[in-house]
Amino acid sequence: MSAQNWTPAVKAGLVPLHPLTFGALLGRPFAALRHNPKVLFGFAIVIQLVVAVVTLVVVGGVALATFSRLESLSPSNPDFYPVMWGTVAINAAVVLAMSFVSLAFTAIMQGVVAADIGYAALGKKAKLGTLWQRMRPVFWRLVGWSVLQSLAAIVLMLVIGGIIALGVVAGVGGSGEGVAITVVIGILAVLAAIPLWVWLSTKLLLVPSVLVLEHARLREAIVRSWRLTRGRFWNTFGVIFLISAIMSTAVGLVSMPLSLLASLFMPVIAPTGGNDASEIVAIIIATVAPQLLVYVLQAVAVVVQCAAAAFIYLDCRMRYEGLDHSLISYRERQDLGATPDELGDPFAVDPERAVSSTPPPKQQPTYAAPPAGWAQYPGQQDPAQQYPAQQYPPQQYAAPQAPAAPPPPPPSSRPAPPAEPAPPAEPNSWTAPGSDGA
Numbered sequence: 001m002s003a004q005n006w007t008p009a010v011k012a013g014l015v016p017l018h019p020l021t022f023g024a025l026l027g028r029p030f031a032a033l034r035h036n037p038k039v040l041f042g043f044a045i046v047i048q049l050v051v052a053v054v055t056l057v058v059v060g061g062v063a064l065a066t067f068s069r070l071e072s073l074s075p076s077n078p079d080f081y082p083v084m085w086g087t088v089a090i091n092a093a094v095v096l097a098m099s100f101v102s103l104a105f106t107a108i109m110q111g112v113v114a115a116d117i118g119y120a121a122l123g124k125k126a127k128l129g130t131l132w133q134r135m136r137p138v139f140w141r142l143v144g145w146s147v148l149q150s151l152a153a154i155v156l157m158l159v160i161g162g163i164i165a166l167g168v169v170a171g172v173g174g175s176g177e178g179v180a181i182t183v184v185i186g187i188l189a190v191l192a193a194i195p196l197w198v199w200l201s202t203k204l205l206l207v208p209s210v211l212v213l214e215h216a217r218l219r220e221a222i223v224r225s226w227r228l229t230r231g232r233f234w235n236t237f238g239v240i241f242l243i244s245a246i247m248s249t250a251v252g253l254v255s256m257p258l259s260l261l262a263s264l265f266m267p268v269i270a271p272t273g274g275n276d277a278s279e280i281v282a283i284i285i286a287t288v289a290p291q292l293l294v295y296v297l298q299a300v301a302v303v304v305q306c307a308a309a310a311f312i313y314l315d316c317r318m319r320y321e322g323l324d325h326s327l328i329s330y331r332e333r334q335d336l337g338a339t340p341d342e343l344g345d346p347f348a349v350d351p352e353r354a355v356s357s358t359p360p361p362k363q364q365p366t367y368a369a370p371p372a373g374w375a376q377y378p379g380q381q382d383p384a385q386q387y388p389a390q391q392y393p394p395q396q397y398a399a400p401q402a403p404a405a406p407p408p409p410p411p412s413s414r415p416a417p418p419a420e421p422a423p424p425a426e427p428n429s430w431t432a433p434g435s436d437g438a
Contacts, residue, residue, distance in 0.1 A: 015121040017324045017331075020315040025239045029307035033300065036116055039128050040307075043112060044299035047105045052295060055098045062094045103150055106302070107142035110208040111135035113306035114313075118213045118347060121314060123331055138211045141218050145207055148218075156197065160189050202237045203229050208306070209313035213347045227355040228316040236312050243308050247301035255294045321353045 014035045016024065033041055066087040115134040119126040126134075135142070163186045206225035210216050216224060229236055317323035323346075330346040 015117065015311070015314060015327075017121075017318075017327050019318045019324070020311065022235060022238065025235070025308065025311055025315060026242060028311050029243065029304045032113070032117065032120070032307040033303060035120055036125055039126070039131065040113060040116060040303050041299065043128060044109060044303050045296060047109055048295045048299045048302075051102045051105050055102065058098055059091070059094055063091055066090055100147060100150065103146035104143050107146040107208070108135075108139070109302055110306045110309075111139065111142050111212050113303055114209045114212040114310045117209075117307055117310035117314070121327055122334075122346065135212050138215060141211050141221070142208060144218055145211070145221075149201075152200075153197075156193055160186065160193060163189050198237070199233075202233060202240065205229065205236060205240065205309050206313045206316070209310045213313070214349060224349075224355075227357070228313065228320065230355070232312075232316055232319075239308055239312060240305070243304055244301075247297070247304060251294060251297045251301065254297055320355050321350065323347075 014028065014031060020028070069083065069087070112128070112131050112135060115131040116126060118134070119130070163182065166182050204222060204225050206228055207218075207221045210221040210224045210228075211218070214221075214224070314323065326346045330343055333343055
């Protein structure tokens with residue numbers, strides 16, 4: 001690589017460009033609030049307040065109008081019961097319609113968060129307008145997915161309610177066996193519905209992220225989410241369960257003391273029922289203030305849960321389809337000055353690497369994998385290196401022999417030098433005592 005084409009390594013941002021651990025999947029969604037707080041946190045609070053105000057105005061207005069008409073009729077009037085059932089039906093329809101409206105706002109929040117996490121994976125911090133441009137083509141698909149989830153929940157509740165209604169009818173008829181059987185069936189239906197709902201919601205958790213980042217159709221998004229979570233079910237369920245438990249605990253710890261304080265201060269603020277205008281204002285403030293704080297925490301919970309689903313989507317694609325390599329290549333070419341047309345869409349699905357109906361290979365931890373060339377069990381060769389066995393002939397080694405004596409030196413032609421005379425012996429100067437020389 002030449003010096004002109006050299007770029008520094010891609011910096012680690014909100015989304016690490018490698019498969020994420022369980023701890024990263026649990027902590028990064030909370031970091032998403034700090035990455036782009038004006039867009040995510042502010043938009044979530046606005047959505048929560050708009051939904052609450054619109055629901056309160058519409059449901060409250062319809063209920064006030066319908067029940068005030070009902071109060072104008074006496075029970076002896078023949079039109080009382082038709083008007084009563086009509087009032088109940090109208091209010092139920094309005095509540096159901098407003099629930100679908102809130103689902104539309106929830107779909108918008110899911111799309112915005114998924115788009116923001118996608119831009120964060122590219123090292124960008126997008127504005128709300130940019131995020132809306134990303135999710136606008138699939139907005140109605142997100143709404144359709146939210147409505148489909150609600151219809152599934154309604155059907156499930158109707159089935160369980162029908163079983164309970166059968167039990168009530170059997171109890172009215174006086175059949176003890178019928179009541180017992182219906183109660184058992186109802187309990188079993190509820191117990192079976194809970195794991196079924198958890199399983200389906202976990203397997204289809206990635207549908208909003210697939211819709212926004214891949215611009216897929218609704219059916220394709222359902223299939224993609226089902227395949228991407230294959231082999232990652234318990235990891236996905238664990239992350240969502242812990243985040244939901246954390247946020248539910250936080251909302252409960254904040255809302256319960258505030259509600260208790262509001263109920264304790266109500267008799268102090270308005271001991272006579274709030275006839276004065278100032279007392280009425282104080283009652284409204286004491287009632288609304290805790291609820292506003294709860295809305296703030298609910299907005300945080302929605303953002304964190306949606307971000308967790310987006311992070312799980314990125315992690316599954318990095319593990320199964322090599323999305324991390326595509327993102328690294330995209331950011332390196334972006335640093336080199338490539339145009340948007342040359343860069344393309346890094347989240348586009350490569351048909352050759354996309355997960356299929358065949359289950360992905362079972363992942364093995366790196367610390368449990370044997371080194372290259374080592375066998376896992378004694379007598380077993382490494383499957384990555386299947387070399388044919390080499391047959392070596394037996395070696396015949398000869399017995400060791402003593403080293404041969406060196407040959408004598410050849411005779412020299414020179415005459416031998418004359419021998420030196422021996423030195424004369426020295427006289428012994430010591431004589432024994434008593435000898436002649438004494």
